[in-house]
Amino acid sequence: xxxxxxxxxLTIAFLCLGLLFSLQFRTHQxxxxxxxxxxxxxxxxxxxxxxxxxxxxxxxxxxxxxxLKLLEQSNxxxxxxxxxxxxxxxxxxxxxxxxxxxxxxxxxTIPEDNQNYLGYQDxxxxxxxxxxxxxxxxxxxxxxxxxxxxxxxxxxxSTILMDGRELSYPYVIKAIGEPSNLEKGIxxxxxxxxxxxxxxxxxxxxxxxxxxSLPSASAPNPKYSYPVAAKADEKPAASETPQL
Amino acid sequence: MKLxxxxxxxxxxxxxxxxxxxxxxxAHLHENPMAARNKTLVNVIKTQDQKIAExxxxxxxxxxxxxxxxxxxxxxxxxxxxxxxxxxxxxxxGLTAVEGPGVQITLKDQEKAKTAKExxxxxxxxxxxxxxxxxxxxxxxxxxxxxxxxxxxxxxxxxxxAGVFITVNLNRLAPPYKISAVGNPDNLEAAVRAGExxxxxxxxxxxxxxxxxxxxxPEYKGSYTFNYASPPKEGV
Numbered sequence: 171x172x173x174x175x176x177x178x179x180l181t182i183a184f185l186c187l188g189l190l191f192s193l194q195f196r197t198h199q200x201x202x203x204x205x206x207x208x209x210x211x212x213x214x215x216x217x218x219x220x221x222x223x224x225x226x227x228x229x230x231x232x233x234x235x236x237x238l239k240l241l242e243q244s245n246x247x248x249x250x251x252x253x254x255x256x257x258x259x260x261x262x263x264x265x266x267x268x269x270x271x272x273x274x275x276x277x278x279t280i281p282e283d284n285q286n287y288l289g290y291q292d293x294x295x296x297x298x299x300x301x302x303x304x305x306x307x308x309x310x311x312x313x314x315x316x317x318x319x320x321x322x323x324x325x326x327x328s329t330i331l332m333d334g335r336e337l338s339y340p341y342v343i344k345a346i347g348e349p350s351n352l353e354k355g356i357x358x359x360x361x362x363x364x365x366x367x368x369x370x371x372x373x374x375x376x377x378x379x380x381x382x383s384l385p386s387a388s389a390p391n392p393k394y395s396y397p398v399a400a401k402a403d404e405k406p407a408a409s410e411t412p413q414l
Numbered sequence: 415m416k417l418x419x420x421x422x423x424x425x426x427x428x429x430x431x432x433x434x435x436x437x438x439x440x441a442h443l444h445e446n447p448m449a450a451r452n453k454t455l456v457n458v459i460k461t462q463d464q465k466i467a468e469x470x471x472x473x474x475x476x477x478x479x480x481x482x483x484x485x486x487x488x489x490x491x492x493x494x495x496x497x498x499x500x501x502x503x504x505x506x507x508g509l510t511a512v513e514g515p516g517v518q519i520t521l522k523d524q525e526k527a528k529t530a531k532e533x534x535x536x537x538x539x540x541x542x543x544x545x546x547x548x549x550x551x552x553x554x555x556x557x558x559x560x561x562x563x564x565x566x567x568x569x570x571x572x573x574x575x576a577g578v579f580i581t582v583n584l585n586r587l588a589p590p591y592k593i594s595a596v597g598n599p600d601n602l603e604a605a606v607r608a609g610e611x612x613x614x615x616x617x618x619x620x621x622x623x624x625x626x627x628x629x630x631x632p633e634y635k636g637s638y639t640f641n642y643a644s645p646p647k648e649g650v
Contacts, residue, residue, distance in 0.1 A: 269510030
């Protein structure tokens with residue numbers, strides 16, 4: 171196979187080269203996905219967030235255990251069973267935005283500013299930061315934010331469409347949650363609020379409020395999705411068959 | 415000495431060999447002290463990951479138990495309609511795995527990200543905002559359920575980054591990023607192509623979008639905690 175000695179040498183050299191190349195590649199991959207290569211600052215932030223999540227999950231477990239206990243004790247006493255069901259219903263109603271809610275929180279007001287233009291993506295970012303700061307419910311210009319809410323630029327790009335409805339200035343974003351934690355959470359350096367305020371000089375105002383009220387959203391009406399467990403018997407009659 | 419052709423080849427290979435070797439060595443020397451410094455924090459995070467996974471598993475098991483209990487207890491009683499409504503609310507709140515037609519989107523970093531200078535890497539990697547805006551576009555296209563790498567996106571979900579990690583519901587994701595959505599496939603595709611997705615495509619990111627007859631979206635594993643928000647006391 172190897173007619174000359176140098177062919178063998180070259181083959182071995184290239185093999186080694188390939189090996190090194192793959193090693194190099196692996197090192198890069200590891201850097202991307204390994205916690206060990208993150209800065210202390212990043213690790214501290216990750217850990218802090220996980221801690222918050224941990225306590226929220228503990229609370230959820232606690233809630234669910236209480237609910238289960240009520241169920242177990244209810245036997246034939248429908249009152250306790252009813253209480254367990256109502257409790258769950260209230261929580262899900264808030265989660266899906268189907269009931270109006272009130273509570274303390276934060277109000278962010280963005281007045282019209284002729285020099286600076288606020289894009290629809292800025293609103294998406296602010297709402298996203300508020301969820302991260304543990305907001306429990308949010309509205310933008312009096313419209314409740316739900317799992318179906320979207321923000322898009324209008325045709326002329328000068329205004330923002332929320333769920334297809336045009337928003338007009340001032341943009342008022344309200345969030346219910348612990349007011350000072352909400353404010354701290356969204357005011358992080360290089361966060362969207364910091365950038366809008368200090369880099370783009372958008373004159374936005376943030377005020378903490380003891381009580382704000384948010385309206386409910388209309389109920390979604392899924393046509394294409396159905397629960398996996400119940401797909402055999404509970405598939406909704408789709409009003410229009412999707413064309414694939 | 416007579417210079418033969420293979421002399422040149424070997425020289426080039428050796429040079430490359432050396433360069434790669436040193437750069438490899440450098441990468442290791444550069445990172446190891448940092449790794450040592452961070453070891454405590456990394457261990458803390460790994461413990462947190464584990465505890466969170468345990469809690470999520472417990473939540474899943476209690477939710478299933480409650481579901482069975484409630485369904486059995488309310489069957490053929492006056493509470494049956496309320497239970498049926500709860501089932502629907504859970505479905506709307508993302509607490510049920512769902513299936514249906516939709517789209518599957520895959521986002522990957524560019525190959526160049528592996529070789530680019532540190533100051534330029536940002537141009538070649540997928541950022542959390544790319545995913546955030548695509549999720550927004552999917553919602554605009556009428557998505558009924560969305561997940562990213564199997565993590566259900568619900569109303570209160572946040573999509574962020576921590577260092578090189580993109581997180582959804584604070585869970586760290588590993589690339590490639592797979593976004594799944596259930597809804598009218600044509601509407602979803604049109605909405606997604608009108609936004610961030612096309613920007614990535616034009617910037618030569620290896621992204622794909624496929625319509626599918628059947629997309630499976632897992633249930634939300636996390637919590638809904640409402641300590642401050644409550645329905646108004648008097649009247650609704």
